Amino acid sequence: MKCSYCNREAVYYQRYSGKHLCRKHFTDFFEKKIRTVVKKYKMIETGDRIAIALSGGKDSTTLTKVLLELYGDRRDLEFLAITIDEGIEGYREKTLKIAKEITRSVGIEHYIASFEDNFSAKLDEIVKVGEKLPCSYCGVFRKYLLNKSARELSANKLATAHNLDDESQTILMNFINADIDRLARLIPQRDQEGLIRRIKPFMELYEKEIVTYGFLKGYPMIFDECPYSYFPVRAFVRDFIYELERKYPGRKISILRSLEKLAESLRITNPQIELSKCKICNEPTSQDLCQACKLVNELENKISIEHNEKLSLIKI
Amino acid sequence: MKCSYCNREAVYYQRYSGKHLCRKHFTDFFEKKIRTVVKKYKMIETGDRIAIALSGGKDSTTLTKVLLELYGDRRDLEFLAITIDEGIEGYREKTLKIAKEITRSVGIEHYIASFEDNFSAKLDEIVKVGEKLPCSYCGVFRKYLLNKSARELSANKLATAHNLDDESQTILMNFINADIDRLARLIPQRDQEGLIRRIKPFMELYEKEIVTYGFLKGYPMIFDECPYSYFPVRAFVRDFIYELERKYPGRKISILRSLEKLAESLRITNPQIELSKCKICNEPTSQDLCQACKLVNELENKISIEHNEKLSLIKI
Incomplete structure (x- = not known):
């Protein structure tokens, strides 16, 4: 199958877009998607x-x-x-x-x-x-x-x-x-x-x-x-x-x-x-104790x- | 299986509540649920x-x-x-x-x-x-x-x-x-x-x-x-x-x-x-024409x- 954008062989079929992508166009898509999301x-x-x-x-x-x-x-x-x-x-x-x-x-x-x-x-x-x-x-x-x-x-x-x-x-x-x-x-x-x-x-x-x-x-x-x-x-x-x-x-x-x-x-x-601070470890928490300290307490015995x-x- | 509330035979098992209900208690539940929702x-x-x-x-x-x-x-x-x-x-x-x-x-x-x-x-x-x-x-x-x-x-x-x-x-x-x-x-x-x-x-x-x-x-x-x-x-x-x-x-x-x-x-x-009124039939709609009139127009030919x-x- 050929790439939907060029003459090269496709390596990936993107079902939701219906596009076949060659190595270059797949890589381009992938990296562009990251840049877009990072920016957004x-x-x-x-x-x-x-x-x-x-x-x-x-x-x-x-x-x-x-x-x-x-x-x-x-x-x-x-x-x-x-x-x-x-x-x-x-x-x-x-x-x-x-x-x-x-x-x-x-x-x-x-x-x-x-x-x-x-x-x-x-x-x-x-x-x-x-x-x-x-x-x-x-x-x-x-x-x-x-x-x-x-x-x-x-x-x-x-x-x-x-x-x-x-x-x-x-x-x-x-x-x-x-x-x-x-x-x-x-x-x-x-x-x-x-x-x-x-x-x-x-x-x-x-x-x-x-x-x-x-x-x-x-x-x-x-x-x-x-x-x-x-x-x-x-x-x-x-x-x-x-x-x-x-x-x-x-x-x-x-x-x-x-x-x-x-x-x-x-x-x-x-x-x-x-958020406040955990009374034991000072880490941020919405309660008195953070989840980690609660679990440690539960396990320590x-x-x-x-x-x-x-x-x-x-x-x- | 007995009813969860009385001694009668159950006719319905309500899985999400874990209750078995006899005819009377099922009917009571059903009607009460309607009254509650109607009121709410x-x-x-x-x-x-x-x-x-x-x-x-x-x-x-x-x-x-x-x-x-x-x-x-x-x-x-x-x-x-x-x-x-x-x-x-x-x-x-x-x-x-x-x-x-x-x-x-x-x-x-x-x-x-x-x-x-x-x-x-x-x-x-x-x-x-x-x-x-x-x-x-x-x-x-x-x-x-x-x-x-x-x-x-x-x-x-x-x-x-x-x-x-x-x-x-x-x-x-x-x-x-x-x-x-x-x-x-x-x-x-x-x-x-x-x-x-x-x-x-x-x-x-x-x-x-x-x-x-x-x-x-x-x-x-x-x-x-x-x-x-x-x-x-x-x-x-x-x-x-x-x-x-x-x-x-x-x-x-x-x-x-x-x-x-x-x-x-x-x-x-x-x-x-x-909402406004449909320009053709006067029924309420959010657009110029209501959906029904649009479909009628589409079909009338x-x-x-x-x-x-x-x-x-x-x-x-």
């Missing part, structure tokens, strides 16, 4: 020091590479990478290795924050005694460490590799569950003290597009799924959206547009809560978990 | 003259019966029924017969407005030449005749039998399609000249509950589907919600709650458009369809 949401601005949440999986690897490719030459910007080591044997080692290779290849600072150094327990230990699902602990601790690390490293933005598939699933899940508060938190928020603004340059790109771009560029692509990953509702919604998109291409984007159109109203009904006062970050 | 949205108020849109199918038959059962004794209220005869051979005759039986049994006025008398063409003829899907014509003409008839008959409310299944499908479809304007139109609107306020007393009741109630009461229940019915997207969304509800009971209600939670802000961001100036209503 003012994700990258002069003077920014941007921390990239780099797990070493396919999406964050591609994010790191492409951000440096597109914006790495700008002298008014700084980039660094943060990797969270949750302590998952047989899983994280592989991606950690890739993550190191990636930051070395693009030449940016790279820091690792581990659950073990910062909460005195690996996820492998936590899940043995915790009564919640593994993701409930991991999600809270990972976000906590990413935000705290980015701040301590003087970053003012935190880039994550969430893509259109992730976003449309999250939006639809929250809508179905009538969780309008969570829905509201997905729209761009004003800056609050202690909270590093998160940016998602991939939010309008299909997972398939990211994977294709990564392959075309020859990036190391790891597809392993976390052994603890268990999201039954999300999986159900994901399958529905997958079928929906297959039958009616473009639905993932239109779910995202729904949220955008609702953004203004959500700002009225669900104004951002003024069961294992010798504790919240290390000083953030432990390893520069590699 | 001020659907029925002193002095109302309520036109019931009665097709003669299972839902509208049950609606007519139960509204008269619950509110028929109130001397400050009046009820009447309107049936639209679209002109669908082999389908509408059956339900028309039931509709007549029902209004006779509850003793209310009953009017029939037909496509043939009011647009000089049956749906069977329209679909032969029309380029749109049958439902596109039928939906517009039916709503048009219901509103106009209700108004000419001095009704101030129009009750339809839309249930929770219908509502949750419509809400989710609009959300997925990023059609926030249509989503906004699902929330209760302020009255506008010429437009009869529509009320949906079944909006929080599952289709299954309506059918069960109808059976228990011995109402004539027709399940026939219109031969022209073709809603591929809706069917797809319906199947998804069905599976979702099966796995995570209560989701239909929570989709409805999502819209309710958004209602206040949607009123601000998507205010109701001021192909068949001898016309918009009869005077509404033709047959009292039976």
